[in-house]
Amino acid sequence: MNNSIMRNDEQAVFALRSLYQRYGYTQYKMSRFEEYDLYVRNKDFLVSDEVITFTDHTGRLLALKPDVTLSIIKNTVDRPGAVQKVYYNENVYRVAKGTHTFKEIMQAGLECIGDLGSYEIAEVVLLAAKSLQLISPRYVLDLSHMGLVAAVLSACGLSEEAKAQALGCIHQKSRHELSALCAEQGIAPSKEAKLQALIDQCGGAEQVLPALKALLDTEEERGAFAEFEALCSILAQSGYGANLRVDFSVGNDMKYYSGVVFKGYIEGIPAGVLSGGQYDKLLQKLGRKSGAIGFAVYLDLLERMEKQESDYDADILLLREPNADPFALMQAVEALQEQGRVLVASAPPEDLRYGKVLRFTEGGLKDE
Amino acid sequence: MNKMVNIALPKGRLGEKVYKMFKEAGFECPSIEEQNRKLIFENPEKGVRYFWVKPSDVAIYVERGAADIGVAGKDILLEYRPDVYELLDLNMGKCRMAVAAKKDFRDSRGRTLKVATKFPNIAATYYNEKCRDIDIIKLNGSIEIAPILGLSDVIVDIVETGKTLLENDLVPFETIVPISARLIANKAGYKFKNEAIQAIRKGLEEQIHD
Numbered sequence: 001m002n003n004s005i006m007r008n009d010e011q012a013v014f015a016l017r018s019l020y021q022r023y024g025y026t027q028y029k030m031s032r033f034e035e036y037d038l039y040v041r042n043k044d045f046l047v048s049d050e051v052i053t054f055t056d057h058t059g060r061l062l063a064l065k066p067d068v069t070l071s072i073i074k075n076t077v078d079r080p081g082a083v084q085k086v087y088y089n090e091n092v093y094r095v096a097k098g099t100h101t102f103k104e105i106m107q108a109g110l111e112c113i114g115d116l117g118s119y120e121i122a123e124v125v126l127l128a129a130k131s132l133q134l135i136s137p138r139y140v141l142d143l144s145h146m147g148l149v150a151a152v153l154s155a156c157g158l159s160e161e162a163k164a165q166a167l168g169c170i171h172q173k174s175r176h177e178l179s180a181l182c183a184e185q186g187i188a189p190s191k192e193a194k195l196q197a198l199i200d201q202c203g204g205a206e207q208v209l210p211a212l213k214a215l216l217d218t219e220e221e222r223g224a225f226a227e228f229e230a231l232c233s234i235l236a237q238s239g240y241g242a243n244l245r246v247d248f249s250v251g252n253d254m255k256y257y258s259g260v261v262f263k264g265y266i267e268g269i270p271a272g273v274l275s276g277g278q279y280d281k282l283l284q285k286l287g288r289k290s291g292a293i294g295f296a297v298y299l300d301l302l303e304r305m306e307k308q309e310s311d312y313d314a315d316i317l318l319l320r321e322p323n324a325d326p327f328a329l330m331q332a333v334e335a336l337q338e339q340g341r342v343l344v345a346s347a348p349p350e351d352l353r354y355g356k357v358l359r360f361t362e363g364g365l366k367d368e
Numbered sequence: 369m370n371k372m373v374n375i376a377l378p379k380g381r382l383g384e385k386v387y388k389m390f391k392e393a394g395f396e397c398p399s400i401e402e403q404n405r406k407l408i409f410e411n412p413e414k415g416v417r418y419f420w421v422k423p424s425d426v427a428i429y430v431e432r433g434a435a436d437i438g439v440a441g442k443d444i445l446l447e448y449r450p451d452v453y454e455l456l457d458l459n460m461g462k463c464r465m466a467v468a469a470k471k472d473f474r475d476s477r478g479r480t481l482k483v484a485t486k487f488p489n490i491a492a493t494y495y496n497e498k499c500r501d502i503d504i505i506k507l508n509g510s511i512e513i514a515p516i517l518g519l520s521d522v523i524v525d526i527v528e529t530g531k532t533l534l535e536n537d538l539v540p541f542e543t544i545v546p547i548s549a550r551l552i553a554n555k556a557g558y559k560f561k562n563e564a565i566q567a568i569r570k571g572l573e574e575q576i577h578d
Binding site for chain 2: 138140142172173174175176177245249265266267269270272
């Protein structure tokens with residue numbers, strides 16, 4: 001198929017589907033609607049808690065799905081020792097930030113649910129990197145580890161409320177706010193340095209990790225660090241190290257995310273196009289034993305990516321006489337299609353632009 | 369790909385002061401100092417492009433990537449909660465978000481508090497934390513007259529010196545949060561123009577004194 005006629009998001013859907021299938025993920029197709037109750041109980045997990053609802057003919061309150069992950073989790077069961085791998089491309093319905101109107105957003109992604117080992121986690125993060133690479137080679141995948149961030153916050157002796165505030169500062173890379181918070185909480189300078197390092201230390205894993213390691217002292221911190229370091233090393237060995245950045249500003253939710261969290265950016269698109277992480281805590285909250293990791297690619301953002309657009313609506317405008325021989329004209333059109341898109345009209349259309357204009361006459365084609 | 373750093377500055381006195389800091393940091397753009405009505409100024413040599421926008425719009429330009437970095441008041445950041453990095457407190461344009469009311473105002477928790485403000489989200493968050501039932505009246509200007517005319521019980525607004533309040537017989541009762549100008553960055557721009565943005569941040573930071 002000719003890629004140039006496909007929009008960026010259409011191209012991405014095909015490429016991503018084939019990528020996920022190669023890794024044995026099966027497509028998960030779901031209904032447009034879901035019981036509203038599912039979202040209400042887990043509304044913090046959603047990007048936006050505004051949901052379009054309606055009552056179906058039996059009186060149940062349904063919602064147009066604002067999220068895919070929750071539906072997938074709901075429809076999988078725990079099987080000890082097994083892992084379920086699914087991918088999807090689905091429309092979700094969310095309130096667009098700033099406009100307060102609902103938008104239909106095309107989302108692709110995958111989820112890996114079950115007894116996760118370090119292989120499964122590395123595979124999902126690798127697929128996230130590969131997904132970005134398929135969209136554009138100029139990408140960055142930011143990686144963080146919620147377990148490590150949570151361990152550092154605990155080691156600094158912050159109250160639960162202060163932890164959430166500190167996480168907010170790290171999320172915004174706001175050193176000054178974090179300093180003010182530490183002063184207010186009476187945090188020792190050595191501990192503050194460790195918190196500030198979570199903002200300052202960002203970049204390639206090979207520089208960031210050794211610098212951070214030197215600051216960690218509790219067992220919990222070291223345990224989470226070792227896990228994160230091992231993951232970064234696998235990704236680097238797979239040849240994806242150059243586009244990976246360790247950045248602890250990714251993810252600001254300790255309630256659902258437990259391990260690695262990541263966000264992908266493409267040059268030329270102002271917001272993150274891929275977002276994911278390991279969310280074992282969400283499953284625990286739902287009374288499940290499995291672990292889970294996944295990500296979503298926001299395909300609607302890809303339309304902001306630059307694509308060479310044609311200056312013309314048609315390459316050739318072919319003007320015909322009212323009594324032109326239809327068969328001869330059809331043959332002429334097919335021959336001209338070698339040169340591009342051909343529009344046949346009896347008079348030049350007013351609102352379209354075309355590369356060149358030809359007239360079809362009995363004697364052949366003539367320039368206009 | 370465009371590697372210029374796009375910088376949104378707030379129009380007005382604060383913006384001019386902020387530009388001086390950028391200039392001091394080595395990112396000058398001589399054309400900006402010419403007296404004219406242009407809004408966009410470039411210095412390709414230094415890799416910067418400045419533009420003047422309405423102060424309350426800076427965060428929008430940055431969040432949506434039309435600007436890579438910009439300078440916005442903390443009030444705007446708290447009100448609109450744009451998804452941006454907040455890299456630096458520039459320690460200028462200092463003021464505070466406060467609750468003010470008529471001198472003789474006595475709050476009674478027995479009834480709903482009527483709050484007039486330009487900042488409904490900040491007001492709602494503040495009173496929410498106190499579990500206070502409020503009725504928000506969103507106004508766009510001349511907030512001070514709302515309590516005088518009985519439109520509201522209190523106002524939530526920016527207080528710089530308190531002079532305007534005083535002249536209208538109002539007094540600030542509580543400070544919600546201190547406000548100052550912040551350097552903000554678009555999250556994607558921060559990844560792809562990191563070196564330039566870091567250099568600017570550092571140049572500005574060196575000029576900040578408490």
